[in-house]
Amino acid sequence: MMKETIIIDEMMQKLMSNQLTPGEKLPSENELAEKYDVPRMTVRKALTKLEERGYVYTKKGKGRYVQDKSGQIQLHLTGKESFTDKMLASGYDLRTENVFCQKEPKSSRMYKRLHADVNTAVYKISRVRYIDGAPIAIHHSFLSESVFPKIGVDGPNLTSLFAYYRDKGYQDFTSTQALLSVVFPTLEEQQQLACNNMTPLIMVESDCVDQVSDKVLEYTKIVYRSDKFKYDITMK
Numbered sequence: 001m002m003k004e005t006i007i008i009d010e011m012m013q014k015l016m017s018n019q020l021t022p023g024e025k026l027p028s029e030n031e032l033a034e035k036y037d038v039p040r041m042t043v044r045k046a047l048t049k050l051e052e053r054g055y056v057y058t059k060k061g062k063g064r065y066v067q068d069k070s071g072q073i074q075l076h077l078t079g080k081e082s083f084t085d086k087m088l089a090s091g092y093d094l095r096t097e098n099v100f101c102q103k104e105p106k107s108s109r110m111y112k113r114l115h116a117d118v119n120t121a122v123y124k125i126s127r128v129r130y131i132d133g134a135p136i137a138i139h140h141s142f143l144s145e146s147v148f149p150k151i152g153v154d155g156p157n158l159t160s161l162f163a164y165y166r167d168k169g170y171q172d173f174t175s176t177q178a179l180l181s182v183v184f185p186t187l188e189e190q191q192q193l194a195c196n197n198m199t200p201l202i203m204v205e206s207d208c209v210d211q212v213s214d215k216v217l218e219y220t221k222i223v224y225r226s227d228k229f230k231y232d233i234t235m236k
Contacts, residue, residue: 003038007046015055015066022068026056052198054227073131075229082162083129083139083222093132099192100126101155104142113207113219116144125155128192135193136228140221147215161208165217170210173217178206183223193225200226 014020027035032043047064050056056064073092087094104110104122116122122144129137141161143151148168158164165173181203190197201223208218 003036004042004046004049007032007036007038007043008049011046011050012055020066022066024066025062026064026066028063049198052196054199073136073229074232075224082160083137084160084162087129087131095130095133096159097128097130098125098156098159099128100124101152101158103152110142110219111144114142114144114147114216116146120145121152123151123155125151125158125161127159131228134228135225137222137224138189138192140223142219143217147217161218165208165210170212170215170217172211174209174211175206176209178204180204182226185223189223193223195225202226202229202231 011020011026020026026032026047029040029043029047032047033040036043047056051058051064055067057067058064073087074090075086084094084096102124104124106118108122110116110122110124111118114122122142125141125143127139127141128135129139143155143161145151148154148164154164162173183201183203184197185193185195185199185201187197189195189201190199193199193201204220204222204224206220207216208220209216
């Protein structure tokens with residue numbers, strides 16, 4: 001394990017200092033095994049971990065190459081625009097697929113988050129976001145029937161919730177809290193985002209509040225593939 005960690009650390013240093021450039025072919029497993037005086041299996045495990053983290057990729061029958069990070073999507077994590085508006089304004093080919101709409105159990109903490117009466121229903125709506133046909137994020141939105149009486153009917157067909165809010169008369173939005181954390185994907189998320197269990201995800205949790213009425217319109221959990229984005233946290 002110690003030798004494996006040394007290989008990973010040295011390769012990472014070369015990647016971060018641009019001693020290894022995008023598209024460059026890495027030395028073979030045999031060459032690295034000889035260099036570090038370790039079994040070939042140790043090298044393979046180290047390279048596999050670098051590949052799982054998105055730093056290298058394999059060309060079948062040709063070897064491993066340095067991944068190009070220049071194509072990462074710049075995403076501003078703050079601000080009042082919806083994800084859809086941000087992506088379309090930046091010229092990306094965005095597609096959204098609604099994959100889930102179901103009532104939350106009465107014990108769900110989302111009732112408290114939404115200030116919802118337990119006699120009404122809270123719905124969870126999940127959407128997978130695609131850029132250029134590749135899945136890059138999952139948006140989980142929680143809404144209450146007390147604010148949107150027809151959400152149980154409308155929910156399965158929604159792709160842009162900000163557009164839905166505007167259609168219902170809400171125009172100006174704010175957030176009272178936003179939390180960011182790093183998580184690893186569940187099996188379902190691995191399938192939806194076409195990633196492995198070692199791909200870190202950035203999770204952003206926040207509420208959406210109507211500035212006029214001060215109503216909490218939704219609580220959102222968004223998971224982004226960390227290897228697909230550059231995150232802009234500049235305050236605007």
